[in-house]
Amino acid sequence: MKDPSQNIFDKTSVNNKHVADSENNKSDPEQIICACANLKLNDFERMVRELNDQSFGDILIKTEAGNTCTACLLDLEYFFVKAKSQNYKKYEKEVDRLNLKNKSSINIKQQFYKAIDSIAPPIAWAPTNFIPIIKGSSIETWLTITNHDLLFSERKSAPIKVTLKIRDKKGRCICKKKLLVGLGDELKLRLDKHLTYDSKPLTVGAAYINTHAVYPAMRGTIRPQFEILAPKGACALHAQGDVGPGDTWFTVQNRPNDQRLFFVLVNTFHRPQSVSISLPFELYPSGLAPKTVDNLYLPAHGTEVYEINCDELLSKALSEKPFSINVKTERSCRVYLLCGSANLDQFSIDHR
Numbered sequence: 001m002k003d004p005s006q007n008i009f010d011k012t013s014v015n016n017k018h019v020a021d022s023e024n025n026k027s028d029p030e031q032i033i034c035a036c037a038n039l040k041l042n043d044f045e046r047m048v049r050e051l052n053d054q055s056f057g058d059i060l061i062k063t064e065a066g067n068t069c070t071a072c073l074l075d076l077e078y079f080f081v082k083a084k085s086q087n088y089k090k091y092e093k094e095v096d097r098l099n100l101k102n103k104s105s106i107n108i109k110q111q112f113y114k115a116i117d118s119i120a121p122p123i124a125w126a127p128t129n130f131i132p133i134i135k136g137s138s139i140e141t142w143l144t145i146t147n148h149d150l151l152f153s154e155r156k157s158a159p160i161k162v163t164l165k166i167r168d169k170k171g172r173c174i175c176k177k178k179l180l181v182g183l184g185d186e187l188k189l190r191l192d193k194h195l196t197y198d199s200k201p202l203t204v205g206a207a208y209i210n211t212h213a214v215y216p217a218m219r220g221t222i223r224p225q226f227e228i229l230a231p232k233g234a235c236a237l238h239a240q241g242d243v244g245p246g247d248t249w250f251t252v253q254n255r256p257n258d259q260r261l262f263f264v265l266v267n268t269f270h271r272p273q274s275v276s277i278s279l280p281f282e283l284y285p286s287g288l289a290p291k292t293v294d295n296l297y298l299p300a301h302g303t304e305v306y307e308i309n310c311d312e313l314l315s316k317a318l319s320e321k322p323f324s325i326n327v328k329t330e331r332s333c334r335v336y337l338l339c340g341s342a343n344l345d346q347f348s349i350d351h352r
């Protein structure tokens, strides 16, 4: 393998060449696609064809590409998927043949996945993604899903089918929609309008989103995003998949005159669960002992909003020094920290 530091100019030319080729709607088979491994596109494609039962990770190990500076990884993934999709019927047959031949040498889980892969076309899909919905006085939550091809002009994604479920704080499904996001289209939906504003200052719920491509194609910009709009400012975040039980930590400052802090907890599990909140875990020694300040009950698929309030004694001891808060969930749960201005006219949001 070459010394990657010697290839810095090669890498620049690789990237420029790729863009130029993309603009001309074709790829030069002689182009170097990994400068660190000195790997040409036609050699990479030949390896993908020859080793056609191998995963992307296996091909990277065999070619030694993408393992050094990793600058080429996105391009390699693109060329890998392209080569596979061009040959995917042949590839699937070969996988079947090898599966039969190698059946005794692979474990049951791999056999199961290979069996599924042998009947399912290589369609982009994502497991359920979640979005918290915040509703308040002049506070809105919007969902956006765009379906663009990124910077590769010859790279084509597919139309995306979206299944959207909106659940209220008790976990009841109050809206279900099936939508199609065509190539180059953008879906924009206001989510909070489905919730009844029945708890102040914030009413919460959650959106459950599933996406899958209509036919085999490249992955585009289909990750759902959401925005929280308030009179003096907006914040945005991408949707996330499920996350298991355990500890979530956030570090905050207690500044009640300037900001209000909330946890928004989305129970993504189909059973109720309890969540405990403990503070303050300090980033400096002061002798304050952390304790559990609340135990919350979340209904199955329910969402809860919890305002972090430090009592007077604690506020005095903490002053404005940062401290950490622990949120312990019993089951799968998405935890968000929502930071609002004192009169809730602007927000920022972060996630576990």
Ligand code: FES
Binding pocket: 004, 011, 033, 034, 035, 036, 037, 065, 066, 067, 068, 069, 070, 071, 072, 073
């Ligand atoms: S260009 Fe450095 S790992 Fe491929």
